[in-house]
Amino acid sequence: MTSRVDPYVAYRLQLLQEGQTLRSFWEQLGQGDLEARERLAKFLHRLHGTSGTYGFDRVSELAHSLREAVVARPPRILEESLVEPLVAALLEASLGQETTEPASP
Amino acid sequence: MDRKRILYVDDDEAMLRIVAATLPRLAGVDVVTAATGAHALSLIAGGRFDLFLLDYELPDFDGADLCAEIRLRVGASIPVVFLSGHEDGPQRHAGMAAGANAFLPKPSPPAVIAAGIAPLLRPNAVAEVLQ
Numbered sequence: 395m396t397s398r399v400d401p402y403v404a405y406r407l408q409l410l411q412e413g414q415t416l417r418s419f420w421e422q423l424g425q426g427d428l429e430a431r432e433r434l435a436k437f438l439h440r441l442h443g444t445s446g447t448y449g450f451d452r453v454s455e456l457a458h459s460l461r462e463a464v465v466a467r468p469p470r471i472l473e474e475s476l477v478e479p480l481v482a483a484l485l486e487a488s489l490g491q492e493t494t495e496p497a498s499p
Numbered sequence: 500m501d502r503k504r505i506l507y508v509d510d511d512e513a514m515l516r517i518v519a520a521t522l523p524r525l526a527g528v529d530v531v532t533a534a535t536g537a538h539a540l541s542l543i544a545g546g547r548f549d550l551f552l553l554d555y556e557l558p559d560f561d562g563a564d565l566c567a568e569i570r571l572r573v574g575a576s577i578p579v580v581f582l583s584g585h586e587d588g589p590q591r592h593a594g595m596a597a598g599a600n601a602f603l604p605k606p607s608p609p610a611v612i613a614a615g616i617a618p619l620l621r622p623n624a625v626a627e628v629l630q
Binding site: 399400401404405408439440442443444445446447448449454 | 511513514516517520583584605606607608609
């Protein structure tokens, strides 16, 4: 069941939460949680698809490239600097500083 | 003329919202949504649809299995389209082998999704594709 809330408004709010979720997954990865990598990869796969559908192309591209890094490299060599651009892009998108919104209803 | 009615199945609430909000205008269809394969099958049992748009990874169904189940229930005449980020993986082959008619990449802007399903909503579109 879907609500009548403007989907772009709702998704901007969600992106703010996604930044916090990303931070949480990243910390779990750094603590050696063996399942964290799979959870993070799934989270980034979904973020890539959904944010791109909404026209948040920078978030989508950064989520895709971070997922590739997470899947390809051992967690111990995933530097903090890898996640920062996506955290910043999520914040910018949630504040309305990045969007194309090509099909806003 | 009655508007076409599609069933979109995805466990991502944000995807359900954007597709349900945009496709009525962009593709001239009514959109019914389901977040699980089981819910989708119950909706199929209770009503007629002109196209099924499916995510591949659902909490209770593999996409190919759901597609095969839909084919068992509705036959081959109603198009099934995947909208999935696995367009380059083995899921594409499995989905098409299970009876899907198209595999659209995710992300795709809503206008591209609308353009992707439009040819399959024409009368006898699936029959033409199969010939």
